[in-house]
Amino acid sequence: MCVVALAHQVHSDWPLILIGNRDEFHGRPSAGLAVWENGGGIVAGRDLQAGGxxxxxHAPSGRIIVVTNVRGAAPDPAKESRGALVVDMLRGTGRFADPAASDLDRFNAFNLFAVGDGGARLLTNRPEPLIASLAPGVHALANEPVNQPCPRAERLRTALEAVVDARSDPEGLLDTLTAEGDPALFIRGDVYGTRASTLVAVAADGxxxxxxxxxxxxxxSIGTTALEFRIG
Incomplete structure (x- = not known):
């Protein structure tokens, strides 16, 4: 993902709302949102190049993870896969199921929201490795270091905050992700651009x-997948 916003424990009907756009090269193969076969309860899209x-x-545990890249140096192919980090954290098993701050520089630059196991956290390795708890509220990330202002992230955070304040249905945020505006949330490129817009909304009953x-x-547009299931 390259711009994402999270509302955590602030909407009376939807204690968790996660919304964002994934920007990527159009030539990078991926599979659409689905329940993974032999995935132990993972519901996600899939990067068919790196596998994450x-x-x-993760429906059994209720864990929800989203990662963005961070602008800067060219990716180092010798680094660990950021997508694999997401999968390990979702499953709660594997080398990076519960990473320490000292593990984070093993990956190319990233920002990550992790929700579950009783709370919400921010993980990042830019400008330096950090794992921090998130208070209830509306938070946003994009592909900038967390210590730098990002107009794209702020635009999406403001839109999500308006939904929270109005106690309205979050599904309309999907249209916000493709709406014209400055700064642009949606990238209409022929080589690189927005590949997917995703909403995750968790109700109070799970x-x-x-x-x-x-x-x-x-x-x-090349398709939409809408799934309903329970967590926990």
Whole structure:
């Protein structure tokens, strides 16, 4: 994901709302949102090049993880996969199921929201490795270091905050992700651009609404997947 916002424990009907756009090269192969076969309860899209994911829900535990890259140096192919970090954290097993701050520089630059196991956290390795608890509220990330202002993240955070304040249905935020505006949340590129818009909304009773809209080069729509399931 390259811009994402999280509302944690502040909407009376939806204690968790996660919304964001994944920006990526159109030539990088990926699979759409689905329940993973032999995935132990993971519901996510899948990066078919590296095998991980950028955003997922682990239905048995209720863990939800989303990662963004961070602008800067060119990726080092010798580093660990950020998508694999997401999968380990979702499953709660593997080398990086519960990473320490000292593990974070083993990955190329990233920001990450992790929700579950009783709270919400921010993990990042830019400008330096950090694992921090998140208070209830509305938070946003994009592909900038967390100590730098980001207009894209602020625009999406403001839109999500308005939904929280109005106690309205979060599904309309999917249209916000493709709406024109400055700064742009949606990238309509032929080589690189927005590949997916995703909403995860968890109700107070543990029911989940998860919707993914997918796009090809030029921002043309190529399909939508909407799933409903329960966590915990």
């Amino acid at each position: 994911t950028w955003l997922g829900v 029911s989940v609404k998860m919707i993914e809209r997918r796009y090809e080069a030029g921002g043309r």
